[in-house]
């Protein structure tokens with residue numbers, strides 16, 4: 001959250017600078033400036049909503065000839081002066097979008113972004129179909145509900161469509177909006193949107209099989225249909241979309257499929273299949289996806305050994321394989337994955353624990369080996385924030401020191417057979433917030449005063465063996 005807030009802040013500064021930079025723009029058409037003013041008046045600005053960053057249209061005014069082309073968030077065509085772009089994302093708009101909204105009079109709009117506003121769970125009005133020149137439409141994370149109106153599917157020039165409800169966002173902000181957008185017939189809806197390069201309909205309830213027609217959308221670069229209640233079989237041909245860089249079909253719990261053993265000609269960078277019913281093995285050819293930056297296949301039914309060809313995936317930063325049925329030694333190829341910052345192998349049947357491969361992963365911040373069998377454990381790494389080795393069959397005394405895990409925020413060692421004295425170096429971990437040693441046979445003295453940030457979900461059991 002912190003980096004994105006910082007980014008938004010920077011954007012705000014840049015926008016402020018832009019306002020003070022005189023640009024020679026044409027005067028806008030009066031009917032368009034009045035439509036924009038009417039749009040403004042139909043909303044409140046609410047700077048207390050969590051989505052609000054900066055109320056862009058607060059400065060709009062009809063004074064000084066009311067040249068709407070110079071208004072913040074408005075873009076005009078240089079030659080015709082028609083309003084072609086409107087970007088009020090993060091704009092602190094608070095109110096409902098109604099079907100008589102003056103927005104639908106801006107018939108020259110090519111790009112419209114109303115993402116991250118609070119439309120009060122109103123439904124998406126019928127009328128976007130009138131904006132036939134739109135090639136970019138973004139209504140993501142804007143607290144909309146109801147059925148997605150079919151006239152959006154007339155917008156055959158669309159190159160980018162984002163109606164993502166923002167489930168992740170709500171989670172991270174602690175908001176739980178109940179309303180779910182629905183799209184009863186996804187096949188019909190997208191049928192004519194063949195120019196799409198980006199499609200994000202995540203969190204829209206489709207209750208349908210995966211739309212077969214998408215396999216023919218050869219321009220697609222980014223396809224995100226996570227948490228859409230898609231079921232049935234995922235058509236393998238979608239993996240062969242020639243320009244695909246990002247595919248996210250996660251959290252479609254009843255969507256089955258497998259990762260095919262293909263030539264993989266596309267520049268895939270991100271593949272998210274977690275919490276689906278995908279199964280089978282990870283094929284050797286996965287090693288051809290040399291641009292892969294994220295592979296998230298947690299909570300599926302994958303099994304078998306990991307192919308050593310994964311050692312070619314040197315760009316991987318995020319690898320999530322948890323809660324599957326993989327087995328085998330944690331292989332030396334991990335030593336090649338030097339860009340990894342997140343590695344979750346938890347709850348499989350891997351063996352070996354932290355091996356020699358670990359020393360190469362100097363960017364690793366998250367390591368989860370819980371629920372595997374770990375004979376080795378010497379987590380000597382100054383980059384780690386999260387170290388989860390719970391339920392790992394670790395036994396005997398802790399022979400290593402925690403002195404170099406200076407950034408550790410979470411240490412989970414519960415349900416092992418650790419015995420003996422707890423190393424005093426644990427109490428030197430100044431940033432530790434979560435510590436769970438439950439279900440071991442450790443003794444020692446706890447120095448609570450040193451762990452100032454500690455939160456204790458299982459506080460008492462943690463200390464049951466310790467004189468405090």
Ligand SMILES: *[C@@H]1O[C@H](CO)[C@@H](O)[C@H](O)[C@H]1NC(C)=O
Pocket residue numbers: 044046048049050094118
């Ligand atoms: C602003 O938004 C907050 C949070 O959504 C809401 O509780 C509050 O009532 C809104 N304020 C106004 C003036 O509408």
Ligand SMILES: *[C@@H]1O[C@H](CO)[C@@H](O)[C@H](O)[C@H]1NC(C)=O
Pocket residue numbers: 098099100101
């Ligand atoms: C638009 O419709 C709403 C109700 O849906 C109504 O309150 C409002 O007055 C209408 N605005 C115009 C300009 O017709």
Ligand SMILES: *[C@@H]1O[C@H](CO)[C@@H](O)[C@H](O)[C@H]1NC(C)=O
Pocket residue numbers: 089090113115116138140160161162198200
């Ligand atoms: C939609 O807008 C939001 C907020 O500006 C942005 O984060 C998101 O990437 C946009 N989606 C697309 C497909 O451009």
Ligand SMILES: *[C@@H]1O[C@H](CO)[C@@H](O)[C@H](O)[C@H]1NC(C)=O
Pocket residue numbers: 099100104105126127130
């Ligand atoms: C769409 O355009 C038609 C004709 O241009 C107009 O009659 C109609 O009112 C418009 N619909 C909306 C919702 O603005």
Ligand SMILES: *[C@@H]1O[C@H](CO)[C@@H](O)[C@H](O)[C@H]1NC(C)=O
Pocket residue numbers: 153154188189191192
């Ligand atoms: C798609 O385009 C065809 C031809 O223009 C048209 O007949 C059909 O109704 C359109 N389908 C949808 C769902 O808009």
Ligand SMILES: *[C@@H]1O[C@H](CO)[C@@H](O)[C@H](O)[C@H]1NC(C)=O
Pocket residue numbers: 180205206207229
């Ligand atoms: C999704 O839609 C289906 C069919 O309309 C419905 O049975 C199901 O409960 C909906 N899911 C959610 C989470 O609302």
Ligand SMILES: *[C@@H]1O[C@H](CO)[C@@H](O)[C@H](O)[C@H]1NC(C)=O
Pocket residue numbers: 212213214215216
């Ligand atoms: C994809 O396009 C081909 C050739 O135009 C067509 O024969 C096929 O039916 C299309 N597939 C789908 C699922 O629409």
Ligand SMILES: *[C@@H]1O[C@H](CO)[C@@H](O)[C@H](O)[C@H]1NC(C)=O
Pocket residue numbers: 229231253254
């Ligand atoms: C998934 O399938 C199971 C059994 O087939 C069914 O009970 C469940 O409701 C389905 N869940 C969803 C989200 O479709």
Ligand SMILES: *[C@@H]1O[C@H](CO)[C@@H](O)[C@H](O)[C@H]1NC(C)=O
Pocket residue numbers: 232253254255256257277279
């Ligand atoms: C999940 O996948 C397995 C194996 O392919 C299949 O037998 C099962 O029916 C699938 N379950 C659902 C709910 O689709």
Ligand SMILES: *[C@@H]1O[C@H](CO)[C@@H](O)[C@H](O)[C@H]1NC(C)=O
Pocket residue numbers: 308309310311312314332333336
């Ligand atoms: C590590 O990567 C290099 C090239 O980047 C490759 O030649 C080597 O086979 C890889 N090693 C493993 C164990 O995959």
Ligand SMILES: *[C@@H]1O[C@H](CO)[C@@H](O)[C@H](O)[C@H]1NC(C)=O
Pocket residue numbers: 380400401402403404
């Ligand atoms: C901690 O790091 C220092 C410097 O890299 C090294 O000399 C020392 O052996 C490390 N301590 C442990 C317990 O690994």
Ligand SMILES: *[C@@H]1O[C@H](CO)[C@@H](O)[C@H](O)[C@H]1NC(C)=O
Pocket residue numbers: 419420441443
């Ligand atoms: C716990 O450790 C102590 C020695 O530190 C030992 O005497 C005792 O038997 C151990 N208890 C269990 C249940 O292993």
